[in-house]
Amino acid sequence: MTRPARPRVGLAAIAREAGVSVGTVSNVLNSPDRVAEATRGRVLEAIQSLDFIPNGAAAAMRRGVNRLIGLVVPDITNPFYSAIARGVSEAADDAGYGVVLCDSHDDPARELQHMERLAEHRAAGALVAPLTADKNRLARLRAKGAHLVLIDRADPTEVGCSVSMDDVRGGALALSHLLDTRDGDLLLVNGPHSIPQCAHRAEGALLAVRDRGEDESRLQEIVVDEMTSEAGYAAATKLVDSGQIPAGIFCTNDQLAVGVIQALIGRSIDVPGDVAVVGYGDLDIAASAPVPLTSIDQPKLALGKAAVAAALLEATESAEAHRHSSHVFEPRLVLRRSSAEISRTPG
Amino acid sequence: MTRPARPRVGLAAIAREAGVSVGTVSNVLNSPDRVAEATRGRVLEAIQSLDFIPNGAAAAMRRGVNRLIGLVVPDITNPFYSAIARGVSEAADDAGYGVVLCDSHDDPARELQHMERLAEHRAAGALVAPLTADKNRLARLRAKGAHLVLIDRADPTEVGCSVSMDDVRGGALALSHLLDTRDGDLLLVNGPHSIPQCAHRAEGALLAVRDRGEDESRLQEIVVDEMTSEAGYAAATKLVDSGQIPAGIFCTNDQLAVGVIQALIGRSIDVPGDVAVVGYGDLDIAASAPVPLTSIDQPKLALGKAAVAAALLEATESAEAHRHSSHVFEPRLVLRRSSAEISRTPG
DNA sequence: CTGTTAGCGCGTTCAT
DNA sequence: ATGAACGCGCTAACAG
Numbered sequence: 001m002t003r004p005a006r007p008r009v010g011l012a013a014i015a016r017e018a019g020v021s022v023g024t025v026s027n028v029l030n031s032p033d034r035v036a037e038a039t040r041g042r043v044l045e046a047i048q049s050l051d052f053i054p055n056g057a058a059a060a061m062r063r064g065v066n067r068l069i070g071l072v073v074p075d076i077t078n079p080f081y082s083a084i085a086r087g088v089s090e091a092a093d094d095a096g097y098g099v100v101l102c103d104s105h106d107d108p109a110r111e112l113q114h115m116e117r118l119a120e121h122r123a124a125g126a127l128v129a130p131l132t133a134d135k136n137r138l139a140r141l142r143a144k145g146a147h148l149v150l151i152d153r154a155d156p157t158e159v160g161c162s163v164s165m166d167d168v169r170g171g172a173l174a175l176s177h178l179l180d181t182r183d184g185d186l187l188l189v190n191g192p193h194s195i196p197q198c199a200h201r202a203e204g205a206l207l208a209v210r211d212r213g214e215d216e217s218r219l220q221e222i223v224v225d226e227m228t229s230e231a232g233y234a235a236a237t238k239l240v241d242s243g244q245i246p247a248g249i250f251c252t253n254d255q256l257a258v259g260v261i262q263a264l265i266g267r268s269i270d271v272p273g274d275v276a277v278v279g280y281g282d283l284d285i286a287a288s289a290p291v292p293l294t295s296i297d298q299p300k301l302a303l304g305k306a307a308v309a310a311a312l313l314e315a316t317e318s319a320e321a322h323r324h325s326s327h328v329f330e331p332r333l334v335l336r337r338s339s340a341e342i343s344r345t346p347g
Numbered sequence: 348m349t350r351p352a353r354p355r356v357g358l359a360a361i362a363r364e365a366g367v368s369v370g371t372v373s374n375v376l377n378s379p380d381r382v383a384e385a386t387r388g389r390v391l392e393a394i395q396s397l398d399f400i401p402n403g404a405a406a407a408m409r410r411g412v413n414r415l416i417g418l419v420v421p422d423i424t425n426p427f428y429s430a431i432a433r434g435v436s437e438a439a440d441d442a443g444y445g446v447v448l449c450d451s452h453d454d455p456a457r458e459l460q461h462m463e464r465l466a467e468h469r470a471a472g473a474l475v476a477p478l479t480a481d482k483n484r485l486a487r488l489r490a491k492g493a494h495l496v497l498i499d500r501a502d503p504t505e506v507g508c509s510v511s512m513d514d515v516r517g518g519a520l521a522l523s524h525l526l527d528t529r530d531g532d533l534l535l536v537n538g539p540h541s542i543p544q545c546a547h548r549a550e551g552a553l554l555a556v557r558d559r560g561e562d563e564s565r566l567q568e569i570v571v572d573e574m575t576s577e578a579g580y581a582a583a584t585k586l587v588d589s590g591q592i593p594a595g596i597f598c599t600n601d602q603l604a605v606g607v608i609q610a611l612i613g614r615s616i617d618v619p620g621d622v623a624v625v626g627y628g629d630l631d632i633a634a635s636a637p638v639p640l641t642s643i644d645q646p647k648l649a650l651g652k653a654a655v656a657a658a659l660l661e662a663t664e665s666a667e668a669h670r671h672s673s674h675v676f677e678p679r680l681v682l683r684r685s686s687a688e689i690s691r692t693p694g
Numbered sequence: 695c696t697g698t699t700a701g702c703g704c705g706t707t708c709a710t
Numbered sequence: 711a712t713g714a715a716c717g718c719g720c721t722a723a724c725a726g
Contacts, residue, residue, distance in 0.1 A: 060404035113440075121403045
């Protein structure tokens, strides 16, 4: 970002100006307490007056690692990931690290390329929300010494740190709420079970039904290919046409839920009067949906921060002493109007 | 990200393995065409077999600048900025650069800190969507040799590159559309004019009215403090209560528009039947609004890419030869239902 | 087309 | 608490 003036100012220049040695200057930068108050003052002054900017690249080279953390996501415009990015950014800042944003554009090849570039930069660690659950590839990277923290892909068989959300619990939360407030049949509008999150949320939903001693048949599931509002709209439209209107619908993300609500009210089916709808993720669109949407909130910022902490810990500790950690975050039900009590008129 | 095995493999190791000199290895890395086909093959092979990863930190130090571009935004969770981030990421990737994401959390102090950190990292440039239009600060940074590209803050008096949107034109686009399709009074729901974008959009709107030779009084303006859906909801509620329902409403961002629509349909005022609504930004929420929202689309990806191009150009060209560029992007009207034709029943 | 070489700016010994 | 000296891995300039 800067192309320093000709008479480049480095540690040496500061040392000269302050009448100390370069070693001392380095110390005031990296371990200020090791330098006498007075000396430090003079050095700091010299730094100011020459407006010296330490060369991080040189430091990184000497140290072997850069104060940089990679964040590899499939799509930064996805609110889920941008919320995580914010948490990551905040935690990294506090630790004096920079965040290298790597958007894979849903392309595994690009994802791999990003990991390689991070390695070149000698990033201290990489936080990865992986596109493919290709264990081999990740394992190989780790074997090469990469400090990887998996985001939202907890895997018990995996060796390495990870931070993730408890999707089973989230699914159970959503369905329990529906069971609490509605009497009739319930419907799950879900994405493909090949997506772990979808499978987990469905599992949690089913679990909630069983835990109540209810018949499993009370919960039906529709699987759509894409988890978009268009897909939700289409699914709900078909549902209405078939005449099989459930008492409550749990959509495994907010986009689906918005589409479902649009279709329902478009066909004069009242939400929450006729049908309760619950979404998942608690993105911004939940609040600005046609009917404000009850949703499962995920602590995205906290997850981002935890990921940074895990990566930094792993990068700092000696390779052998390090014990991998798996942090699982609990989701939370956020009540809005889409699942409000039905006001039963007396009589 | 990696802590190479003990017998560290560097250019020298590759050179030895391939039977060439380090200079040649460096060349196959940086200017492959300068090396004979056969030699390059041997070198590449050696690189593979020793799985050598070039040390970017060392290269950066030697070169004086890092293959890194900073992106400084007030809030990465804002869809406008995350869309830009995507464009930036894409363009930077293609150029072999990494993107350092700096989220200022709407805090000028943090913003400044980020710029300093970028300077330490020797980033090749910084793309800044500045919180404060503090020219002095930016000028001072540039004077120190920082290659800054301003995002969405075109300023004729500013020396330096910038990429921005033509908000005046966008405002005109929105209002022209309303004038085309509605007969009665029109309303502008705007944020504070201290935000340049708000002022420009209002200016454009007024311009459109004048250009038609219409009386300026046909367009009234309401200014709200925050550009959120809550504020939009409140404003529209007050409007309805006052009984002064306009024929069309132009909100200077989509969040406001969503709130306005929610309030209107909540009070049984039909959109687009009774009132047409137009938003600005064409974010995802526009499509999933209670009534799909007509909005002004901004080419966010293109803007991000252009910013990278400008920064790289400035960083590459000799300081003197460089001519600063100001790229202004044109917005575009996206028609959706919220401003659809009123179907007038014959009779 | 390829080899040789001189630093780039800093952290880190090891003395003092 | 401070100072002197070494080398991290690489690029660029030049010689061949």
